[in-house]
Amino acid sequence: MDSPEITRGERGGSQTTRAVMQLREMLFSGEIPPGTRLSELALVERLGMSRTPVRTALTMLAEEGLVQAIGTGGFSARSFSERDVNDAIELRGTLEGLAARFAAERGISTIAGQMLGDLLARLDEVVTAPTLDADVMEQYIELNARFHREIIRLAESRVVERQIERVMALPFASPSAFVMAQSRCEDARNVLVISQDQHRAVVEAIIGREGTRAEALMREHSRVARRNLGQAVRSREALEQVPGGKLIQFDRYGEE
Amino acid sequence: MDSPEITRGERGGSQTTRAVMQLREMLFSGEIPPGTRLSELALVERLGMSRTPVRTALTMLAEEGLVQAIGTGGFSARSFSERDVNDAIELRGTLEGLAARFAAERGISTIAGQMLGDLLARLDEVVTAPTLDADVMEQYIELNARFHREIIRLAESRVVERQIERVMALPFASPSAFVMAQSRCEDARNVLVISQDQHRAVVEAIIGREGTRAEALMREHSRVARRNLGQAVRSREALEQVPGGKLIQFDRYGEE
DNA sequence: GGGAACTTTAATGTATACATAAAGGAAGGA
DNA sequence: TCCTTCCTTTATGTATACATTAAAGTTCCC
Known part of the structure; x- marks a missing residue:
């Protein structure tokens, strides 16, 4: 093992x-x-x-x-409805929230704390870049994914880690699934600023061993991914930017 | 679909x-x-x-x-440690909590409410049986499983439902996994009484559309399953009563 | 004696043939 | 004309043979 x-x-x-x-x-x-x-x-x-x-x-x-x-x-x-997409993102947030709580409750090493700090610093650089062009967004996506992976790893729970992997097999449920689509919105910068603030707060909560706070923040963080989801799902152009966008059939909303 | x-x-x-x-x-x-x-x-x-x-x-x-x-x-x-068991139960509680919240937020029909009420009444009968013999416990397990299934169904989320099924593929993570082992403890009746109280409260919260309450209760409910888990996992005799008990290696505690 | 290289054996991955079940179409009867 | 039954075709499940790779064993050299 x-x-x-x-x-x-x-x-x-x-x-x-x-x-x-x-x-x-x-x-x-x-x-x-x-x-x-x-x-x-x-x-x-x-x-x-x-x-x-x-x-x-x-x-x-x-x-x-x-x-x-x-x-x-x-x-x-399979096809997926808008509800499926929403629920998958909520589910991921719930699981990542659990992971963040575990990390906070179980504690992390000084080295791990520094590693998270480094990640945050690099994310800061990206978020404050003068223009949010495609290259910058790609960097953000890479660092964001890494941040999420590290939080999950620091939970030190194989069971939870495995479960999160399973959710993320649906590409539109991944942490950065909507980043590219969101980058086309006029509040793109704001979304990144808010996300990064949440990243920072999650790390603070984990280091401070505030399990409930870490969980709540991590869950809310996943909701940022859903900003503009409605319009993203309905815009063919934006949907092209969403991994797994082709799996989604928006006219199946609510159908079970 | x-x-x-x-x-x-x-x-x-x-x-x-x-x-x-x-x-x-x-x-x-x-x-x-x-x-x-x-x-x-x-x-x-x-x-x-x-x-x-x-x-x-x-x-x-x-x-x-x-x-x-x-x-x-x-x-x-695969082998599973005591931490894996703990985490799997916590995970199930988290997911069922999410399901309960969805059910509360999305609302349930009058018929569904009545169905839950019927289930609760039957669970009441079992919980108040004069003696908690094997037959009674089997009935409890059956009804308990049904209760959980219905909550999950009422969430009306395929994604969440599927995810919960995946957790429950590990038999020790199921809602009734430790019921038989717990039935040997001196507070067995109390555990059932508390569980049933939580069942009732969850239903009340769902019908009342109190999502946060439903979620918190359902999560706490899963923790009842962990009462006496430590001693159950370490007692070979009790472990025989746990579905999937043979998968657990308690000397692997904490080992990753 | 220990380590590295080579050979042999056994296990797993893949391709193909056979068996079974499901789907589709045609014919007959009401 | 529509529905039911039967037959044929097609697709999937399974068994078996072949190919490849990993593991185990042996030999040789330092």
Whole structure:
């Protein structure tokens, strides 16, 4: 139990790995539209491999929630409603909030505190950049993702970590999923400033061992991701900027 | 998206279904001890089927978190520490808390409220039974599980529902996992009384649309499951009463 | 004696063939 | 014309064979 969590699909350059990655990409890009049935034989042709790794990949993607097993056999590509997106983000925030509370309750080392401080400083540089061009936003996304990963790691809970990974298999649930879409809004800078303030406050709460505060802040932080979500989901142009945007069918709002 | 979630292993009487169920049982019973490597060929002999469904089953059980893929190939049976158990229960409480909040915020129908009321009445009967014998406890477990399922359903969130299912794939994380073990403690009746009081309060909060209250209560409710967890985990006799008890290695406490 | 390199064996990944089940179409009857 | 039943086709589940890789064992050199 000492090596990082490894999934089957992550081992080397195997056919199964290829299948998982390519199918993911096809789902995310809309090449496989939400709701469509996935025919093994068609995928075999498309991916240029035998049925076995394709089947394994489909089984794994089903567990990721990107495809769904059909009762009579086979799989179909899942679609997600605006509510699903909202709930997934709320769910991630809830789990990351739990992680932040654990980190605060369990305490972190001085070194970890310094590492977080460094991260915050780098995020500060990005957030205060003169213009928020694509390069700056990419840097923000990278650092933001790293910040989130570190918080989760500092919770020192395999169970929680694993659970968060599962939520994040849905790309629109990731911490930076809407950053690019938001960067087009006129309050883009404000959103980054607020987010960064929350980052800073979370770290302060963790170091200060204020579990409840850390959790509440981390949860609220995930909600920043949802600013302008409504208009982002309904704008085709903005939706192009959202990872996994093609999985979302906004006319399925509220439908269960 | 109108049928209940179906996993590959749940389709009919297939070999894969058999393999998943039998492997689960072997893991839960300790027939496959935690940490041991799972050899495909040995399992093929043991389960009396070809490698294909065995491999599929292992892939699925890996996603359930019961087995772990090894980087160089194959799988091993996972072991869980006392911290894992604690964290899994806390995690379930957190997610059920979120579900309860959703239910409260989104509102439930009059019929659903009555259904919950009926459930509470039946739970009352069980909790006030003259003696807490095995039959009574089984009834409690059944009704308790049903109560939890209904709360989750009333959240009307596929994403959250799915996530909770994933947590509950670890049997010791289920709402009634420690009920039988607790029934041997001298405060068994008190635990049931407190739990039922919380059930009632959660329903009240949901109907009253008090999201924060519902969430907090539901989270605290999961903690009742942890009463006497320490001694339950360390007592071999009590651990026999815990679903998935064999997965737990209490001498791995805190080890990451 | 210990470590490195090589060889052999065993296990896992993949491809393919066979078996089974589901879906679709056609024909017949009401 | 519509519904039911039957047959055919197609897709998926499973078994088996082949290919590749990892692990174990042996030999040689320092």
